[in-house]
Structures are given as C-alpha cells and as structure tokens.
Amino acid sequence: MRFDMRIRKRKNVITRWSVRIAALFPILLLLCVAILLLSAKIAGPMDIPASRPAVIYDNSGKFIGKWDTTNRQWVSSDNMAPSIKLATLAIEDRRFFHHHGFDFQRIAQSAFVDMRSLSKAQGASTITMQYAKNLFLSNDKTWLRKFSEMFYTVRLEMNESKKEILEGYLNTIYYGHGAYGVEAAAHVYFNKRAENLSLAQSSMLAGIPNGPSLYSPFLNYDLAKKRQKVVLNTMVKSGYLTKKRAEIAYHSPLQLVRTDKKEAEIAPYFQDVVRHELTERLHISQKELATGGLKVYTTLDNETQETAEFWIKHTIPDSSKIQTALVALDPKTGGVVAMVGGRDYQSSSYNRAVSAKRAPGSAFKPFLYYAALRNGFTPATRLKSAPTAFTFDNGHSDYAPNNFGGYYADKPITMAQALALSDNIFAVKTHLAIGMQHLVQAARQAGISSALAPIPSLALGSKPVSVLELTRGYATFANEGARVHPALITRVTDHAGRTLYEWAPKKKQVLNRQTSYVLSQMMTGIFDKRLNGYTRVTGSPVAGLLTHKVAAKTGSTSADSWMAGFTPDLVASVWVGYDKGETISTYPDTGYAKTIWSHFMESALEGTPKNAFKPPKGVVSVSIDPKSGLRAGKGCTGRPTYFVKGTEPTAYCGQSKAEKAIKKKKKPRSMFDRLFHWWK
Known part of the structure; x- marks a missing residue:
C-alpha cells in the first residue's frame, strides 16, 4: 500500500513539473523572440558586402585573373x-x-x-x-x-x-x-x-x-x-x-542569344579549372570567392603558357576547323605549368584538355612495353612483324590489326625498334604473350583512371583518355616510377593573409625505377634514324627541331593525332582532332601534334641541360645491333641501349660458332691460371 502511494506521489510530482515546464515554454519562446526582435532593431539596417573578388596569381606571384564578377x-x-x-x-x-x-x-x-x-x-x-x-x-x-x-x-x-x-x-x-x-x-x-x-x-x-x-x-x-x-x-x-x-x-519563342563569353585573359582554360577546383574540391563558397578578398596562388608558369599558345597559333592555320589541347606539368611535383583547352576560348570555352576523352592510339604503347619489361621482355626481344590474325577469348574471337600504311618487316624486329616504328603487330603479340591484364594494371598504377578493358585493341590505345590523364601517366615514367597528382592551386589566403589552403606535393613509388628508366630510353628511339627499318621512326619529321634528349611517343587514330613525351623536368601532351570525330585525312592535320609538341618542348626547355636523364643503380648501357638485338660486334652497327642489369644480351652479332663457344667457356678460377691466361 505504502509502495503504491509512493508511486502516486512520484507521478504527481512529475505531472506538476511537466505542467509548469509546459506553461513556461511559451513564455521562454516569446522571450527568445522578443530578444531576437530587439537585437535586430538595435542592429539597424545592414550594409551590403562590397564586391572583393578572389584574385588569381601564377607561380611567380603575377596577377592573371580574378573570380568572375563582370x-x-x-x-x-x-x-x-x-x-x-x-x-x-x-x-x-x-x-x-x-x-x-x-x-x-x-x-x-x-x-x-x-x-x-x-x-x-x-x-x-x-x-x-x-x-x-x-x-x-x-x-x-x-x-x-x-x-x-x-x-x-x-x-x-x-x-x-x-x-x-x-x-x-x-x-x-x-x-x-x-x-x-x-x-x-x-x-x-x-x-x-x-x-x-x-x-x-x-x-x-x-x-x-x-x-x-x-x-x-x-x-x-x-x-x-x-x-x-x-x-x-x-x-x-x-x-x-x-x-x-x-x-x-x-x-512563345524565347529568342535565346548566348552572350556569356568572357574577355580574353591569361590562360583562360587553366583559370576555368582553377575556379572549378576552388568550389568543388576546396569547397569555398561562391559568395566568399566573390566578396571575401581571397588570394589564389597557382602552379601556372606564364612564360611556358605563352610558349604553348604561340606554337598552337603559329602551327594550325586560322582557316582550319581542327581543334587541339595541350597540358604540360612538372613531373617532380605534379604542378600544371601550362594548359590549353582549345584554339580560341572566345569561340569555345569547352576545355578539351580535361573534359574531352579521346582514343590515344599508339601513345598508349609505353604502358604496354613497361608491362612487357616487367614480364620477361627486354629492348632486344624480337618478334616477327607480319600480317597476323589473332585468336583470343578461348578461340571465340578474332582480331586482325594492321600496321600504318600497310607496311611490315616480314621478319623479326626488336622491341626497341617496334616502339620506334610503332609496329602494331609486335604490340598485340606482346600484349597477348604477357597476359592482357598486365597492361591494364600498369596503366592504372601509372595514373590512368578512365575505363580500360583487357582486350587486344587496348595495346593500340582503343580506350579513350583525357590529355591531362595521359600527361600524368607519362609523368610517372619521367619520375622513374613515382606517381604524382596533377595540381593547379598551391595556396589560398583570406583578406587578412591567413592561409586557408596550402598544397603539399606528394609522390608515391608505384612502378619499378630501373624498368621505368629503361622504358624512357626506349622512348627516345622515335627520333633515332639508326632504328629505321621497313619504315622510318615516327619522330623523324620533327627530330631536327630538337636539341634536347627527350622521351616521347606519337599516336594516331582515324580521328585523333597525339604526341606526348618528357624529360625528368617537363612532361607534355598534345592532342589534335575534330570535336565531332571527323576523319583526319590530310598530312598537315596528322602532323600538327608533332610540330606543336616539338617546338613547345624545345622552347620550354631552353637553358636546361641537353640531357637530364641519369640512369639509376641497377641499369646498364650496352651497344646493341638494332637489327639482330645482339651486342654490336665486328661489322655490326652499335646503338647504346639500356637494360635492367642482368637482362642484357651476352652474344655478339657477327660472331662465328667457334667464337660463341669460346665465350661460353668458364674463365680460369685460380690466380695462376688467370695470370697465365693474361700473359698468353
């Protein structure tokens, strides 16, 4: 009984307090509203914030633009x-x-x-x-x-x-x-x-x-x-x-008339990407960018940007409707130093350097040959270049690629020569021999993020990528296997100078250093006439424009023309083609990418060492006969070729069978035998 009374008392107390709180709540609410109204009245009218748009600077601190408030x-x-x-x-x-x-x-x-x-x-x-x-x-x-x-x-x-x-x-x-x-x-x-x-x-x-x-x-x-x-x-x-x-x-007709074209400005495509990064990646509000007086410092090198724009303008005739895109970055940090997304920003603000994805053609082959070097191939490995119909997918599918122009060696050629001549048969044979998944894996590790598939045509660059993406992938080779992330913004400060964001470049070793270096030296072969064979090396039309040693690769499809390459200090990619995928048929169209890229690289590298490539430990240079893939011997033309130590050929071209047999004999082991052998 007493227990029930206690429970009732407790319930009564809770009920009384609930009623009191419920009665007080409207009073408290009204009090809060009154305080809010009084505060708002005392504060008075508000001043509309002044327009202080964010200012954008290049890597030297020079003004290049501001947040659009026009x-x-x-x-x-x-x-x-x-x-x-x-x-x-x-x-x-x-x-x-x-x-x-x-x-x-x-x-x-x-x-x-x-x-x-x-x-x-x-x-x-x-x-x-x-x-x-x-x-x-x-x-x-x-x-x-x-x-x-x-x-x-x-x-x-x-x-x-x-x-x-x-x-x-x-x-x-x-x-x-x-x-x-x-x-x-x-x-x-x-x-x-x-x-x-x-x-x-x-x-x-x-x-x-x-x-x-x-x-x-x-x-x-x-x-x-x-x-x-x-x-x-x-x-x-x-x-x-x-x-x-x-x-x-x-x-009723709307009578739309688009008039949002911006005035000409420095690196407009680059600035568009910077603006997108500020809002989408750094999550800075448009209001703050328009009124907060922010300062945005970027990776753009204005001189390099001007060089890119100059060679595009002076290479492609004004009358041509063909489009182009260029990206150049510092492979050590990933900082984008130049970007062109089209021939004329006033006519088209569409950024083909980052938004468009096109098939890279043979410019994708370096990823294949890196995978091959990691799976038993060397620059001296030979395969036959001849028309071939490939069977895959357990015999359910066929694939019959062609070499450009229908030219074939009809005999074995080395991998170094195959890359320099851009032999498609050799590429697909290699792709199938090592396993098609290895190319996908190598490209992914290097930084290619677009959709890929382990199919035979991937060896010939059938899957589309962006210009920025391909440039990032090549930067990994330039870095001897260390991958970087492309960046455009280095620092953002507020009106008082406080740092809101600061870039910290990062590298990640994703590929083998020695193999990446060997590949880079193979890629210099596209300019070396000593690798000419059933056709000329693909870089021969522009080899005379270059005084610096560069690693590069050309690429082409029926609608696209590419040239991409690097030194340890600069990597750049150029794409040329039509927005709607029109066929590139005339020679000038197919040569624009090579001409722009070569002139740009030579101008941008002015004042730097002619050869900035330095082999890492574990890499050796051997004089190789380009035809046989053997060490250059008597009567054979030698070309310096790099190998991962231990994979270089031991046999010499021009040797007789007896000489080869002597070479295979073990050397004397005792000191006396060695001395006697030396004296003899």
Whole structure:
C-alpha cells in the first residue's frame, strides 16, 4: 500500500513539473523572440558586402585573373519587367507580402509533405531568408548558421521595405553562366535589359536559380522548358495569369542569344579549372570567392603558357576547323605549368584538355612495353612483324590489326625498334604473350583512371583518355616510377593573409625505377634514324627541331593525332582532332601534334641541360645491333641501349660458332691460371 502511494506521489510530482515546464515554454519562446526582435532593431539596417573578388596569381606571384564578377549589375525594381517579379514571387514565395520573413503556413505544409515522403522533398525558405543567406552566410549546415539566418532575416524585415528586399534578392540571385542578378541574366540569355523581358523569357529565368546548371536552357533545354511550365502554372495558381496567357507564353519563342563569353585573359582554360577546383574540391563558397578578398596562388608558369599558345597559333592555320589541347606539368611535383583547352576560348570555352576523352592510339604503347619489361621482355626481344590474325577469348574471337600504311618487316624486329616504328603487330603479340591484364594494371598504377578493358585493341590505345590523364601517366615514367597528382592551386589566403589552403606535393613509388628508366630510353628511339627499318621512326619529321634528349611517343587514330613525351623536368601532351570525330585525312592535320609538341618542348626547355636523364643503380648501357638485338660486334652497327642489369644480351652479332663457344667457356678460377691466361 505504502509502495503504491509512493508511486502516486512520484507521478504527481512529475505531472506538476511537466505542467509548469509546459506553461513556461511559451513564455521562454516569446522571450527568445522578443530578444531576437530587439537585437535586430538595435542592429539597424545592414550594409551590403562590397564586391572583393578572389584574385588569381601564377607561380611567380603575377596577377592573371580574378573570380568572375563582370556579370553583376544592380538595377532598380522599377527598371525590371513586372513579369519577372511576378514569376519570381510565384515560384519562390507567393505569400511574400503576407509574412514577416518566415512563412509559418508554408513551413507546416513543407514539414507535412516531408514526413509523408520521409525525405526533404520541399523547402520553406522565403525570399527574405534566401536574400540573407546570399549576402551574409556560408553554405555550412550548422545550428549557428541557421540561427544567423533567422537573425539576418528578421533584421532585413525590420529595417527594409518589401520592395527593397525583393529588389535586393533579384539583384543578387545566381542565374548561371556567371550571371548574378536579373539584369545580368537578361543580358546573358537574351541580350536585352531586364525591363524589356517578355513573359516567356521571365518565366524561363525565374525557374533557373533553383538549379542553374540543371535548368539553363543553354545546357538542358528540355529540362528548362519543363521548369518554365512549372513556373507558369504556379503563376496561374497565384492568380497572376490566366491559363490561356500561360499557354501562349509557354509556346512563345524565347529568342535565346548566348552572350556569356568572357574577355580574353591569361590562360583562360587553366583559370576555368582553377575556379572549378576552388568550389568543388576546396569547397569555398561562391559568395566568399566573390566578396571575401581571397588570394589564389597557382602552379601556372606564364612564360611556358605563352610558349604553348604561340606554337598552337603559329602551327594550325586560322582557316582550319581542327581543334587541339595541350597540358604540360612538372613531373617532380605534379604542378600544371601550362594548359590549353582549345584554339580560341572566345569561340569555345569547352576545355578539351580535361573534359574531352579521346582514343590515344599508339601513345598508349609505353604502358604496354613497361608491362612487357616487367614480364620477361627486354629492348632486344624480337618478334616477327607480319600480317597476323589473332585468336583470343578461348578461340571465340578474332582480331586482325594492321600496321600504318600497310607496311611490315616480314621478319623479326626488336622491341626497341617496334616502339620506334610503332609496329602494331609486335604490340598485340606482346600484349597477348604477357597476359592482357598486365597492361591494364600498369596503366592504372601509372595514373590512368578512365575505363580500360583487357582486350587486344587496348595495346593500340582503343580506350579513350583525357590529355591531362595521359600527361600524368607519362609523368610517372619521367619520375622513374613515382606517381604524382596533377595540381593547379598551391595556396589560398583570406583578406587578412591567413592561409586557408596550402598544397603539399606528394609522390608515391608505384612502378619499378630501373624498368621505368629503361622504358624512357626506349622512348627516345622515335627520333633515332639508326632504328629505321621497313619504315622510318615516327619522330623523324620533327627530330631536327630538337636539341634536347627527350622521351616521347606519337599516336594516331582515324580521328585523333597525339604526341606526348618528357624529360625528368617537363612532361607534355598534345592532342589534335575534330570535336565531332571527323576523319583526319590530310598530312598537315596528322602532323600538327608533332610540330606543336616539338617546338613547345624545345622552347620550354631552353637553358636546361641537353640531357637530364641519369640512369639509376641497377641499369646498364650496352651497344646493341638494332637489327639482330645482339651486342654490336665486328661489322655490326652499335646503338647504346639500356637494360635492367642482368637482362642484357651476352652474344655478339657477327660472331662465328667457334667464337660463341669460346665465350661460353668458364674463365680460369685460380690466380695462376688467370695470370697465365693474361700473359698468353
């Protein structure tokens, strides 16, 4: 009985305190609201942050550009078409004139919908809340940011009129393609002023801020039209339009005129990638980049960049429609020192150096021959170059590649010569002999991240890669097997000089040092006429342009032409072709990549040692007869060839059988025998 009474007393106490707390909660809530309102009133009107765009510098600290704020123009609400204001109110905040910053009815509806769908399907942000966030807040999802948003929203509502808030919102919202505000958006999309927008154009623009990259009519026209229809239907529901006017507006021509081309600037393609890195990889908000006074230091070498642009401009005729891309980086750090994504940024801002992926052709063979060197092959290994039909996949599939021009040696050639002549038969034979997975593995280790497949044609570069990707892969060979990650930004500081980000270059040894060096020396053979055979070495047309020792490889498909190569100090790749995959048929088109690359490398390496390659321990140089693959003997032409120590040939070309037998005899072991042998 006593126990039951105790339980009842306890329950009564809990009930009394629950009632007291429940009674106090509204009072506390009202007190918090009162403090919030009082603080907002005392704080007074807010100053709109000044535009202090981030400034971008090259590797010497020279100014090269800034965060794009050119498309930011403030106009009075009176100088905006009524249709853009009504369309924006309908789709973003139709109760804008009936709340004081927070639409509690919309919040409740949104919460109900979200609970039913078990997801955050609907938002409840008002125009005032969005304006406050655009002006003063970052994208951090913290309670402090949420409280700040509430504070700034109340402060705006208490100190600004509804007309001023709507005007501010329409002047700061982002519409894509660098356009901040409705005036800039009207110019970018329609080449007209905001006051002259039609209902069709206004309803299109009003739908873009919800997802600028998703609803831009330049990028996704069909999605943009669907979004426009949603805006028009919402205007009808809000009582701003009749259904008939909405239908007419939807079917009216938009008269799109793209005017978002930027003024000529230093390394524009490079700067585009830097801007993308700042927002996507470093997660710096666009607001901070536009107003925070940040300083961005990069890896760009302005002189090297100018050299790249010069040789592209002076190699390809203005009348040609062919496109090109170039990437050069420092293999020791991975820093990108030059980048060209196309012939004319004003005509096309599409960056072919990083965004396009094209088949590299024979420029992919170095990855194959590295794998071969690690699996029993040497530069002197010989295989027959002749038309061959290969059977694979347990006899279920056939593959019959051809050599360029239909030329074949019709006899065995060395791997060193096969690489220099770019013999396709030798490459596929090697690929199948060592196991096709070894090429995939070697390419992956070197830094190729695009989709690859263990198929015979992979030996001939059938799978597409980007120019930046191939350059990174070659940098691993230049580094004697140490892989780096391409980088463009070295440091970011805020307006007070505090470091927000600092680059720390890293290397990872992923390939064998000795084998990588042997491969690099094999790649110098494309310029050596001593390796000429049934055809000339692929670098012969430009060999006379080079005074530095460089390792390189050419590549071609029916639609692409490549040249890539390196020294221990610089690696560069050049691609030339047509955006739509048109066939490259004329000689000038096929020779552009070689010419650009050779001139660029020679100019960029000016003042550096003519031969920067230094063999690591475990590598030996042997004079080899290019035809037989044996050591050069009497009557044989010798060419210095590098081998991993212990894999070099021991037999000499031009030796008789008796001489070879003598060579195989063991040398005398005792000191007396050695002395006698020496004396004799």
